[in-house]
Amino acid sequence: MKTIYLNEQNLEYWQQQSDKNVIALGFFDGIHKGHQEVIKTAGRKAKEEGAALAVMSFFPHPKTVLSKGEVTFDYLMPLEEKAKVLQTMGVDRFYIVEFNKSFASLSPEDYVEQYLLRFGTIHAVAGYDFSYGFKGAGNIDSLEEHSGGRICTTKVGKVEYQGRKISSTWIREVIHEGNVEELHQLVGRFYEIKGEWNGDSLEAFSCYMLPSPGCYTATVKTKGDIVMMNVCVEHMQGRIYFPGDSGLSCLEGEEVSVTLRHKVREGAVYAYS
Template identity: 30%
Template sequence: MKIYQNLSEFQRLENAVVTIGTFDGVHFGHQKIIRQLVAKAKADHGESVILTFFPHPRMIIDPENQDLKLINTINEKAAILKELGVDHLIITPFTRDFSNQTPEEYIQHTLVENIGTKHIIIGYDHRFGKDRTGNLTDLKAAGVHFGFTVEEIMEQDIHDVAVSSTKIRQALLAGDVSLAADYLGYPFSIFGRVIKGDKIGRTIGFPTANLFVEETYKLIPGDGIYAVTVEMSLESEKLKGKSEKSKLQSGDTGIKPTASTLSLQPSTFRGMAYIGQRPTINGMTRNIEVNIFDFDQEIYGQDIKMNFLKFLRHDVKFTGLEALTLQLQKDKAATLAFFASQDSH
């Protein structure tokens, strides 16, 4: 899949099959539309094109509102769309100038002259142009004039997309990552960089990697403890040595070592994550931390992906570090039991 950061980077196609939207989450509802797009492009010997917007239109129209949180960052979204077989992803900066185009200007300049649209798949309630005055009827009329066809997404499918997006956000904020995964069709994840913390976890036998998420608009699940997997790239020679030690200590934990070269190899680990303000030590900021099982490498500055698989418990304040340690031992046992149940399926 080719990615363009602006319409100006895109080379007009002869036979573009297009859909437009923010596609936040790229959940089951979105995937149905995108598969429809890809199938149509193949049937017409054309190329599939998704036109999306970043920043999100609401960030521009209502910049004072900090409540908007997105399920995907733009990079996460692009990775999922690539897996679905999309040929071209155009990430159009949503600016006030762009939003002030008339519907006629938008159709002629964006869809026809810049993209080369021959077929567009769009929702019955799609609005575009200045003050969102353009609609499906306008698009169909323009199609007759400019020589493209319009395919309407059914009302029920549009409803399912809207409902699913709302339910996913609600589920994540409540910590119900299992329900969110059911709607998404994949585990919710966050990407971030490992930064230095105050190392209190080390003193009680539960060292954690503290995660910094750069994108402030990224939705973070509700406070609590979660069973997670962690994906990162490591030197495989180190990984192999650690893997052998891990097997002796507690059995296979999902680490899949590769050939013992010194190249970086993608690896997946299991662990338990914490999100919250650490009330037991009177924490002042909201932290994202993960205790990676059977792992002792220094990974400061490393970019990692954390997949949320199961909510274990809410965040609570304990009487002290001793009580917290006892609970963390129970949490780890519960996490290991969850993974054991998954392995047995």
């Protein structure tokens, strides 16, 4: 899979490098089961058409740009991790559009022309609530018209769990409350956080959301080992702390992965023993 960062300077180049594709559209933060259904549907269409499977997303989140930086956004995973998940799903190209005021001001017709038709898109797949163009004026129902009938579309309905739509917003609520064991039902995997090991704790990389403070059962993965242990989350320092005898003291500066499975206790790190 090739990951391509699109901006105004390289847009024309990548338009020329594109080939026939079926494309999945959305932000796809966390790649939950609803997102997975969109991408799998696009994959089936791509096989039917003998076309490449592409995913087009954007970064940063529109809320941070349109609010002029006044609104912060809790990302669920870095773009690099998003790309790894998409690769396992058979995606051929992952386009990440730089979201800025210029992109946000595109008319729906210009968006379709510049980012879909000129990229060789023959079929677009998106969720029922996907929107595009200035003030979200376009949606999956209008995309075929905005393409002049040159792009077919498939709209994917909402995917539910226990009668509620699975969404990135719901997942953030679950993480914020520390109910990490619920995530497997919404995402199909537990929540993984990667970061740099600093003596007695993990300093999370950017674009990971930390759950509520407390102690959790976790799978800890280093370059050479995978172990189960309890860890504690501390928001003041944005870190995950480990027991003093964790055996990880020799990993200073290395990348460590923590997959949270179950919350075992509320409370601050200093109460950990």
